[in-house]
Amino acid sequence: xxxxxxxxxxxxxxxxxxxxxxxxxxxxxxxxxxxxxxxxxxxxxxxxxxxxxxxxxxxxxxxxxxxxxxxxxxxxxxxxxxxxxxxxxxxxxxxxxxxxxxxxxxxxxxxxxxxxxxxxxxxxxxxxxxxxxxxxxxxxxxxxxxxxxxxxxxxxxxxxxxxxxxxxxxxxxxxxxxxxxxxxxxxxxxxxxx
Amino acid sequence: xxxxxxxxxxxxxxxxxxxxxxxxxxxxxxxxxxxxxxxxxxxxxxxxxxxxxxxxxxxxxxxxxxxxxxxxxxxxxxxxxxxxxxxxxxxxxxxxxxxxxxxxxxxxxxxxxxxxxxxxxxxxxxxxxxxxxxxxxxxxxxxxxxxxxxxxxxxxxxxxxxxxxxxxxxxxxxxxxxxxxxxxxxxxxxxxxxxxxxxxxxxxxxxxxxxxxxxxxxxxxxxxxxxxxxxxxxxxxxxxxxxxxxxxxxxxxxxxxxxxxxxxxxxxxxxxxxxxxxxxxxxxxxxxxxxxxxxxxxxxxxxxxxxxxxxxxxxxxxxxxxxxxxxxxxxxxxxxxxxxxxxxxxxxxxxxxxxxxxxxxxxxxxxxxxxxxxxxxxxxxxxxxxxxxxxxxxxxxxxxxxxxxxxxxxxxxxxxxxxxxxxxxxxxxxxxxxxxxxxxxxxxxxxxxxxxxxxxxxxxxxxxxxxxxxxxxxxxxxxxxxxxxxxxxxxxxxxxxxxxxxxxxxxxxxxxxxxxxxxxxxxxxxxxxxxxxxxxxxxxxxx
Numbered sequence: 001x002x003x004x005x006x007x008x009x010x011x012x013x014x015x016x017x018x019x020x021x022x023x024x025x026x027x028x029x030x031x032x033x034x035x036x037x038x039x040x041x042x043x044x045x046x047x048x049x050x051x052x053x054x055x056x057x058x059x060x061x062x063x064x065x066x067x068x069x070x071x072x073x074x075x076x077x078x079x080x081x082x083x084x085x086x087x088x089x090x091x092x093x094x095x096x097x098x099x100x101x102x103x104x105x106x107x108x109x110x111x112x113x114x115x116x117x118x119x120x121x122x123x124x125x126x127x128x129x130x131x132x133x134x135x136x137x138x139x140x141x142x143x144x145x146x147x148x149x150x151x152x153x154x155x156x157x158x159x160x161x162x163x164x165x166x167x168x169x170x171x172x173x174x175x176x177x178x179x180x181x182x183x184x185x186x187x188x189x190x191x192x193x194x
Numbered sequence: 195x196x197x198x199x200x201x202x203x204x205x206x207x208x209x210x211x212x213x214x215x216x217x218x219x220x221x222x223x224x225x226x227x228x229x230x231x232x233x234x235x236x237x238x239x240x241x242x243x244x245x246x247x248x249x250x251x252x253x254x255x256x257x258x259x260x261x262x263x264x265x266x267x268x269x270x271x272x273x274x275x276x277x278x279x280x281x282x283x284x285x286x287x288x289x290x291x292x293x294x295x296x297x298x299x300x301x302x303x304x305x306x307x308x309x310x311x312x313x314x315x316x317x318x319x320x321x322x323x324x325x326x327x328x329x330x331x332x333x334x335x336x337x338x339x340x341x342x343x344x345x346x347x348x349x350x351x352x353x354x355x356x357x358x359x360x361x362x363x364x365x366x367x368x369x370x371x372x373x374x375x376x377x378x379x380x381x382x383x384x385x386x387x388x389x390x391x392x393x394x395x396x397x398x399x400x401x402x403x404x405x406x407x408x409x410x411x412x413x414x415x416x417x418x419x420x421x422x423x424x425x426x427x428x429x430x431x432x433x434x435x436x437x438x439x440x441x442x443x444x445x446x447x448x449x450x451x452x453x454x455x456x457x458x459x460x461x462x463x464x465x466x467x468x469x470x471x472x473x474x475x476x477x478x479x480x481x482x483x484x485x486x487x488x489x490x491x492x493x494x495x496x497x498x499x500x501x502x503x504x505x506x507x508x509x510x511x512x513x514x515x516x517x518x519x520x521x522x523x524x525x526x527x528x529x530x531x532x533x534x535x536x537x538x539x540x541x542x543x544x545x546x547x548x549x550x551x552x553x554x555x556x557x558x559x560x561x562x563x564x565x566x567x568x569x570x571x572x573x574x575x576x577x578x579x580x581x582x583x584x585x586x587x588x589x590x591x592x593x594x595x596x597x598x599x600x601x602x603x604x605x606x607x608x609x610x611x612x613x614x615x616x617x618x619x620x621x622x623x624x625x626x627x628x629x630x631x632x633x634x635x636x637x638x639x640x641x642x643x644x645x646x647x648x649x650x651x652x653x654x655x656x657x658x659x660x661x662x663x664x665x666x667x668x669x670x671x672x673x674x675x676x677x678x679x680x681x682x683x684x685x686x687x688x689x690x691x692x693x694x695x696x697x698x699x700x701x702x703x704x705x706x707x708x709x710x711x712x713x714x715x716x717x718x719x720x721x722x723x724x725x726x727x728x729x730x731x732x733x734x735x736x737x
Contacts (some may be wrong), residue, residue, distance in 0.1 A: 172276035173223065180257035183281055187266045190273050 005119045007089075010037055013110040016141075017092050018045060020117040025082045026052060028089040032152025034120045034128055035091055037111040044102070044120065044128070045091025046138065048149045052087040061085065091117070092143060094134045102127045104134040122160065129157035129167060132174040139178060147185065150175070151192035158193075168193065203320040205236060205286070213311050216250055216287040216675060219318045223279020227252060230286050233679040233690070233701035234344045235321035240312035243293040246305060246321070246329050248699065250675040251287035288318070289675050291698035292329060305329050305697050323348035329697055338382030340375075340691070341702035350702055354382050357651055357695040358389040358595050361621050361631040363603075365638045365666050366655025371686050373399050374406070375653055375704055376599065376634050377415070381716050384419055384548055389595035389630075391415075391548040392539065392574065394567045396557040396601045401425040401550035402438045412708040415550060418717050424542050426535070428526045428566065429554020442538060444551065446569060447531030448487040451521065453477050455568050456514075457614045458606065462561045463517040468510040475504040487529065490518050524562055536573045543574070543596055564605055571598060572616040575629055582627045596629045603633040604640035612642035621645040639665040651693030656683040670699065 007029055012019035018037060022028055028050040029035055036044050054061055061084075065074040075081055096107035102124065128134065135150050143149060154171045161167060172190055179186040205225050211217035217238070221227055230252055238245040256262065258281055268274045290312065292305035305328070326348040331337040337351025357379070364379070366372045377400060383389050393400050393415075402425060403414045415423045416438075427433045427440035453473035456463075460470045473485070479500070480488040492500065497515065501508040521527055539549050551570070556562035578593050585591035600606060600617065612618035620629050622644065633649065635641060639661035647669050654666045663680050667673035670692055676699055680690050683701065692699035706712050 169272070169275055172272065173280050176276050176280035180281060181259070183258045183261045183266050183277070184264070186276075186281065187273060190276055191270075194270070194272055 004121065007035065007117045007119070010111050010113050010115045010117060011088070013113060015093065015106060015108075015110045017048070017090055018043075018111045018117075019088055019090050022087040022089070024087075025085055026087050028087050029119065030152070030156065032149055032154075032156045034094075034125055034153070034156065035117050036120050036124065037091075037115045037117045039116070041107070041109075042097040043093055043107045043111045044095040044097075044124070045093045046149060046153050047089050048092040048138075048143045048146075050087065050089035052085060055084055055086045092138055092141060092149070094137070095128065104128060104131050106137075125157055125160045126164065129154075129161060129164070129171070132171055132178075135175065136178045147189050148192065151189050154193045203322065205230070205318045205320060206284075208238060208312050208314060208316045208318060209285075210314075211287070211311060213290070213308075216289045217247065217311055219286050219288055220255075221279070221284035221286065223283070225284070227254065227284030227286075230284070231344055232682055235326070235346075235700065236288055236318050237321050237325050238288070238290065238312040238316050238318050240293075240316045243295050243312075245290045245308055245312050245316075246292040246294065246325065246698065247288040247290045247308075247318075248679070248701075249286050250289045250678060253285045253287070254282065255285045256282045287675075294328065321346070326350055330700070336386070338386065339705060340378060340382065341687075341689070341704040344688075344701050344703060349705075350700065352379075352382060352651070352691070352695040354386040354388055354695070358383060358386075358597055358630065360650025360694055361633065361648060362651045362653070362693070362695070363633040363635065363638070363646075363649045363666075364653045364655075365635055365657065365662070366689070367657060367685075368636050369685070370655035370683075371689070371704060372634055372636070372655060373397075373404065374687075374707055375655070375689060376400075376632065377404065378705065378707060378716075379632065379653075380415060380548075380597075380599065381418065383597055384415065384422065385716075385718070387546075389597045390543045390546060391550075391597050391599065391632075392543060392570075393548075393550045393599040394563070394570075394601065395550050395552045395599075396563055398432065398436065398552045398554065398557065400599075401427075401440070401552050402433070402436060406708055410708060413713055415548065418713065419548070422546075422718065423548045423550060425550045425552060426539060427552040427554060428556050428562075429552070432554030433552065440552065442535070444526060444535040444539075444566070445531050445533070446527050446535065446566070448490070448522075448527065448529055449483040450531065450536065450569050450573075451486045451527075451565070452482075452569075452572070453485075454572065454614065454616070455565055456518075458564055458568050458611060459521075459561055462564065462605075463520065465514065465517055466510065468507060469514040469517070472504075472506045472511055472514050475506050479504050486518070490515065490522055520561065521565065524556070524565075526556070526562070526566070536570050539570060540574055540577050544593060546594060560602070560605060563602070567600055567606065568615060568617075571620070574598070575616050575620060575627065578627045578629050593628055597632050598629065599632040599634065601634045603631075603635040604637045607633065607641045607645045609642045612645050618642065618645060621648050638662050641665065643668070649693070651691070651695040654680055654683075654690045654692075655688065656685055657681070 008020045008022040010018045011021045029047050031047055033047045036042050068074055093106055095102055095104040138146055138150055158168055176186055206219045206221040208217055209220045232249050234249050236247050238247055290308040293308045294305050331351050333339055338354045339349040340352050341350055342348055343350055364372050364376050380391050383391055395401055401414050402416050403411050406412050416425050424441040426442045426444050428444045430443050433440045456470050456473040476489050477485045498508055501511045542549050581593040606615050606617040620631055646665055652666055657663050663677055667676055687704045690701050
């Protein structure tokens with residue numbers, strides 16, 4: 001059983017994607033992870049982008065470590081940094097739960113601001129990993145590096161479900177069906193999964 | 195990656211196609227294209243009926259048209275596996291041949307020719323043994339087990355009743371198993387008791403014993419059926435050398451030879467048409483049955499005189515005489531026949547026996563073979579015609595069905611001959627007089643087109659020449675698609691069967707012949723139902 005972790009809260013949302021502000025600096029889940037949001041109505045997304053910047057967009061961070069030994073020391077000497085800097089990640093919505101059933105397509109309404117964003121349990125990951133049709137929407141989306149996101153999700157699923165037999169080949173085949181006429185794009189994605 | 199798909203026998207689904215061009219089936223990812231063979235049988239489960247179809251073409255397809263110009267790096271097995279069955283896949287074209295309705299009413303009608311196509315995404319599976327039996331019947335229904343469909347162990351049966359009603363043909367290159375197949379067909383007819391056989395056994399393969407391609411000796415009809423089969427021989431020496439004594443030695447008299455025989459032998463005797471036609475003038479002059487004797491014994495002077503009398507060119511007549519002397523030199527032709535060999539053969543056939551006529555050393559001489567076959571067949575045909583006419587529909591008095599087997603049939607049935615020889619007549623008039631042919635030949639393209647079109651069931655082994663293939667497949671629906679099947683048969687033990695005795699064209703692996711078990715199954719089956727019925731009719735009159 002995967003221990004459920006809470007990453008942060010939704011700070012921006014629409015029906016395609018939502019942006020999560022992390023509670024802690026640099027605590028964004030890895031690219032391609034499946035996350036969920038909401039308590040009563042759960043919406044699922046795949047982490048497609050993450051970034052760290054100053055909270056105040058008008059003030060750029062300045063270099064501070066010229067005389068210091070390690071990067072670690074920079075943060076130890078300037079504890080305010082963990083408050084002034086902020087990590088955010090973007091999640092591409094891939095499904096939602098209505099009642100007990102999980103649908104691998106868009107939710108009719110976007111997540112609410114301040115909804116908690118959490119990791120998913122094994123069964124939820126399995127549901128998405130064995131029905132990869134939703135990746136079609138990721139592949140067709142305007143997300144930069146959509147292919148990397150797709151490959152990252154498959155790697156994430158393989159890592160979380162090491163005991164599911166044939167998952168890798170099934171995923172590769174579903175991708176091949178989705179990318180029927182784009183063999184070279186498929187080839188480059190599969191090379192990242194291998 | 196042969197997995198559960200192949201275990202369940204599911205090949206794939208129907209994706210496109212037409213009745214004219216065949217149905218295209220996309221193979222399932224788990225089914226290897228290399229396991230599908232052209233000519234094998236498949237069953238398509240449509241919505242309202244089941245279709246029985248034959249694989250006519252196999253193709254490699256891809257959903258990415260650019261891939262063939264710039265193929266991916268397939269050294270990676272993972273990539274190869276992912277692409278197989280998804281981006282690249284196997285597709286087979288199948289020809290729907292028969293439909294079997296799924297509702298109980300049409301189920302009773304048996305298979306019908308396919309007049310429509312299965313709907314999209316109908317599931318296509320390999321044919322199973324039950325499917326083969328439901329389409330081709332089984333031995334229990336009176337069929338004769340001739341072989342098995344490709345890659346299957348099911349017993350595929352021919353309908354012997356249909357077989358003997360029409361003339362049939364066995365075609366194939368030399369060494370492809372024509373003789374084996376013919377022997378099996380003859381055994382099938384013998385077992386069923388539906389007809390008598392007369393076999394002109396050119397190479398001494400059918401009567402006592404024959405040899406397989408691997409030079410083992412195999413039993414002939416006499417060894418299997420003993421008292422039901424009489425072996426007549428034209429060469430006692432040859433029979434003795436092979437260690438058996440034939441039932442009879444065949445001899446013909448000069449009086450048995452007719453001008454029609456000379457016409458048939460025109461090519462082998464190298465006669466001009468004028469010389470050959472002179473035989474008719476001689477017959478008119480000397481009289482039927484005596485012309486040959488009178489003519490060949492003429493002196494040169496009297497012959498010149500005769501040429502003037504019957505108005506035939508002298509040198510043409512001289513040429514005819516020289517060639518007829520070749521016939522006189524045959525040891526089976528004597529001035530006065532002591533006994534009527536033809537009559538004896540007919541008598542045996544009439545009593546339900548089967549006759550094999552072995553040629554011994556004469557088998558290598560086309561002149562001898564054609565002469566004897568023609569003389570005998572003509573007399574048999576005359577006799578049958580008279581008997582049949584005398585019977586006037588009284589089935590009890592009708593002569594029994596007779597199947598005459600001839601090898602090297604193109605010599606008798608070529609376009610130039612078919613109009614003149616008795617074999618052409620039999621092939622065309624077919625079953626009117628209860629006499630049909632079993633034609634065995636390696637050059638079907640040399641056989642007259644009209645004769646070929648009258649052949650009921652054709653069994654074709656491997657043929658290479660395009661002309662031969664065309665000639666065998668002429669007039670068969672879907673013949674164009676069967677070309678590929680016919681040209682790709684294995685050199686031995688495989689044949690394409692189509693025509694009246696089977697509901698649809700089918701490729702078979704000929705059943706094994708030559709082992710003790712095969713002899714046990716191929717021997718006499720006791721009194722066949724047909725014989726029992728006939729005996730009852732004779733005793734108590736027709737019911």
